[in-house]
Amino acid sequence: MPSNPEKTSRVRVTILVRIREGVLDPQGEAVRQALSDMGHSQVEDVRIGKVIEVILPSEPGIPEKAREWCERLLSNPVVERYEVVSVEPV
Amino acid sequence: MPSNPEKTSRVRVTILVRIREGVLDPQGEAVRQALSDMGHSQVEDVRIGKVIEVILPSEPGIPEKAREWCERLLSNPVVERYEVVSVEPV
Known part of the structure; x- marks a missing residue:
């Protein structure tokens, strides 16, 4: 529930970072x-990645900034792929 | 794209495990x-959790099983909260 967005106008950026297919x-x-x-031997595969949530004041170009952060800091593009899944009011 | 689900009928369960609010x-x-x-000092907070993907054959009651796995193995309910976000054909 965004409470009084006109006053605070903060957003939550949600990013998923997963290990690439084929990487152990x-x-x-x-x-x-x-x-x-x-007892759950039917499970064929389990992959564990990261969900990263960033809280910041709303500003223009947040998805582009988030992708830059992923490239430079939040992921290792050689073995991981990232996805900016949402930018939502807090 | 689910390829020939009648033959293989496998699903991907996606689970998010996040650190509870108030926990460091x-x-x-x-x-x-x-x-x-x-240079991004406007960022107020960053939280890092896990995204867990489980691949298994389709069967009844998968969301309930996934919640059991979260309780028993995949999360520490004292400091983390989990969410089974989707069960989708592979």
Whole structure:
């Protein structure tokens, strides 16, 4: 629920950073094995990435800035892909 | 694009695990500081959680099972909250 956006006008940028297909994900494999040990051997694959939420004042060009942050800081483009999924009022 | 779902019928369960509000997030704070050092001092807060994708054959009750996995294995309910955001054909 955006409370009084005219006063504060802050936004939440939500970014997903996932390991690329074909790149090993040891943490995901450990979870898959643990689920199998719990009796869920039907699980074929588990991949674990990051969800990053950035809170900042609303300003022009936020999606472009978020993509720049992903390129420069938030992801390793060699082995990860990123997605700016939403920019929403807080 | 679900390719021939009658034959394979696998699904991807997507789960978000976020650190609860009020709980410290040192990794997020480090990213906030790094963004500030890059000239983006307007960023107020950064929170870093996990996006977990589980691939398995379609079966009844998958959302309930995913919530059980979150409770027992994928999250620490004391400091994290989880959300099963989608169950989609692969």
